[in-house]
Amino acid sequence: MVPGSSPSTNGGSGGGEPGPAARPFRRRRRNRHGRGLRGELLPAHLAGSRTRAERFDDWVMESAQRLERLWGEDIQTYQFIVQEIPDGLEELVRRGGAVPLASSSAGSGPRPPVITIYRRPVESTARGLVPVNELIHDVVVEQLASLKGMDPESIDPTYGRFRPL
Structure with a gap:
């Protein structure tokens, strides 16, 4: 100008x-x-606008709700946590150990039992072989079975149906 x-x-x-x-x-x-x-390219109410982490959290909650339909109110006492990667992963890999998909700890006193699902290891394990939401459910069932001292098939009869043979 x-x-x-x-x-x-x-x-x-x-x-x-x-x-x-x-x-x-x-x-x-x-x-x-x-x-x-x-x-926006996708409105917020559509499923495509959610991040991978948000979808993963939703799948963990869906898994807990599936188990609640099978086991009733007992599942509400458990706390489900999603964490990106396990603590101390670098040291575990350096020693040659397998990367865990989840962990669990029994409750003591007022503290509820906790099931922690690791997002990145689950996503990398499921890549192309198994639907991620079904692998999440299997991992949650495995952790719940270990806390209850039962077989995963007795926790949920559909356990493992999407795993490759």
Whole structure:
């Protein structure tokens, strides 16, 4: 813009509005042909807009709800936690140990029993072989069975149906 000239004589939009170079980037970014800024690609209420971590959390809750239908109120005493990776994973891998998919700890006193599912190891194990939500359910069933001292098949009769032979 030439100093001392008005926007209407400089090829601006007229009407006293500053030209495109004077507007901030955000305002002129997607305002071509008067359309304004574009909205989100997927609205928040659609499943595709959720992150992998949010979907994983939902699958863990669905697994707990499936077990609640089988076992009733007893499952509500358990606490389900999702963690990205196990603590001390680097040391475990360095020693050549297998990466755990989950862990569990029995409750003591007022503290409830806790089942912790590790998101990254479960996702990498399921990659292409098993649906992630079914592997999550199998892992939750295994942990619950170890806490109760039972076989996984007695916890949920559908246990292991998606595992490759």
